[in-house]
Amino acid sequence: xxxxxxxxxxxxxxxxxxxxxxxxxxxxxxxxxxxxxxxxxxxxxxxxxxxxxxxxxxxxxxxxxxxxxxxxxxxxxxxxxxxxxxxxxxxxxxxxxxxxxxxxxxxxxxxxxxxxxxxxxxxxxx
Amino acid sequence: xxxxxxxxxxxxxxxxxxxxxxxxxxxxxxxxxxxxxxxxxxxxxxxxxxxxxxxxxxxxxxxxxxxxxxxxxxxxxxxxxxxxxxxxxxxxxxxxxxxxxxxxxxxxxxxxxxxxxxxxxxxxxxxxxxxxxxxxxxxxxxxxxxxxxxxxxxxxxxxxxxxxxxxxxxxxxxxxxxxxxxxxxxxxxxxxxxxxxxxxxxxxxxxxxxxxxxxxxxxxxxxxxxxxxxxxxxxxxxxxxxxxxxxxxxxxxxxxxxxxxxxxxxxxxxxxxxxxxxxxxxxxxxxxxxxxxxxxx
Numbered sequence: 001x002x003x004x005x006x007x008x009x010x011x012x013x014x015x016x017x018x019x020x021x022x023x024x025x026x027x028x029x030x031x032x033x034x035x036x037x038x039x040x041x042x043x044x045x046x047x048x049x050x051x052x053x054x055x056x057x058x059x060x061x062x063x064x065x066x067x068x069x070x071x072x073x074x075x076x077x078x079x080x081x082x083x084x085x086x087x088x089x090x091x092x093x094x095x096x097x098x099x100x101x102x103x104x105x106x107x108x109x110x111x112x113x114x115x116x117x118x119x120x121x122x123x124x125x126x
Numbered sequence: 127x128x129x130x131x132x133x134x135x136x137x138x139x140x141x142x143x144x145x146x147x148x149x150x151x152x153x154x155x156x157x158x159x160x161x162x163x164x165x166x167x168x169x170x171x172x173x174x175x176x177x178x179x180x181x182x183x184x185x186x187x188x189x190x191x192x193x194x195x196x197x198x199x200x201x202x203x204x205x206x207x208x209x210x211x212x213x214x215x216x217x218x219x220x221x222x223x224x225x226x227x228x229x230x231x232x233x234x235x236x237x238x239x240x241x242x243x244x245x246x247x248x249x250x251x252x253x254x255x256x257x258x259x260x261x262x263x264x265x266x267x268x269x270x271x272x273x274x275x276x277x278x279x280x281x282x283x284x285x286x287x288x289x290x291x292x293x294x295x296x297x298x299x300x301x302x303x304x305x306x307x308x309x310x311x312x313x314x315x316x317x318x319x320x321x322x323x324x325x326x327x328x329x330x331x332x333x334x335x336x337x338x339x340x341x342x343x344x345x346x347x348x349x350x351x352x353x354x355x356x357x358x359x360x361x362x363x364x365x366x367x368x369x370x371x372x373x374x375x376x377x378x379x380x381x382x383x384x385x386x387x388x389x390x391x392x393x394x395x396x397x398x399x400x401x402x403x404x405x406x407x408x409x410x411x412x413x414x415x416x417x418x419x420x421x422x423x
Contacts, residue, residue, distance in 0.1 A: 038159075040163040057187050057189065058157060058188040058194035058197065059193065061156040061157075062201035086163070
């Protein structure tokens with residue numbers, strides 16, 4: 001039984017994260033005063049506390065790449081003093097506009113979900 | 127337990143086996159960049175830590191090869207290469223499919239590639255032949271070897287650039303990242319790898335064959351397009367020059383009769399459409415060749 005519950009949790013978690021990972025990455029790159037950042041830097045910056053489920057760092061790169069191919073991000077490679085050359089990512093104008101829309105959708109969605117969940121608990125009390 | 131970055135990269139390659147080779151190359155270079163940076167940071171924080179000690183926790187945060195491979199596979203399914211999804215042609219009639227080629231960006235991209243191939247072919251060919259002969263000629267002197275190494279590195283760049291061109295115009299998935307160089311192995315080993323890898327030599331051969339192929343592509347398609355445009359324009363040229371289309375074979379001049387003019391126009395349109403289909407066909411063959419020769423196995 002606990003195995004089943006765990007796999008249901010995992011599935012919910014995965015679907016939730018895959019929906020918002022693009023939003024989180026776009027906002028990080030937008031918030032960083034539009035400074036370009038490389039993958040490792042981004043991964044470090046959005047490393048959550050232990051108990052919050054979040055993407056493995058390795059799964060961020062494909063998301064960055066799909067954002068780039070939709071022209072929401074641009075990227076280029078720069079050599080680094082220590083270690084391998086780094087690919088820097090920067091948000092584009094169309095990325096910024098998309099982010100504004102997504103933020104609105106996100107706040108609408110959270111308001112809606114919160115309201116629904118509060119409604120349920122309200123009903124149970126009566 | 128994985129104890130080194132190379133071991134992890136090998137495992138990642140194995141997990142991605144069967145995927146597009148270009149995706150594998152991209153995934154490996156992303157992972158390599160991240161893991162090496164993380165290792166450098168870990169060793170900066172604590173100089174005593176060895177690679178084998180630091181790696182497990184770095185990989186734990188990066189995700190197992192299985193998880194990372196799954197993430198790339200998932201992304202690739204959502205992300206069509208190059209010019210996007212093929213137009214659905216399943217339920218259209220044969221005639222619509224034949225003439226629909228003019229609305230197909232792939233056909234236009236292919237045609238553009240065929241025309242450009244002569245130019246790129248000349249550039250690659252000149253560069254490779256000059257580079258090879260200069261560095262091989264000087265190899266008896268000591269400067270020949272460094273020249274040869276620099277030249278082979280530049281060949282790799284040609285391979286990458288041509289790959290980008292092929293993906294943009296022919297819609298074949300090619301590497302989107304240059305291959306990361308392994309900093310952990312020494313200079314000598316890296317130079318040896320440059321000579322040993324199949325990829326270096328296949329790109330070299332590809333660069334040379336691009337010239338004859340480019341000549342053929344360019345000639346065939348420019349000829350086909352100009353002949354069909356000439357045929358389509360016969361009513362206009364007849365009005366302008368007061369002469370029907372003619373050809374001269376030996377000493378005899380053959381002139382088209384007036385009732386044949388509409389046939390010229392129809393024939394020209396058919397020929398032009400056929401040329402577009404031929405461009406798509408050749409593009410698929412050339413895309414396969416490029417993938418085989420330019421992407422490292």
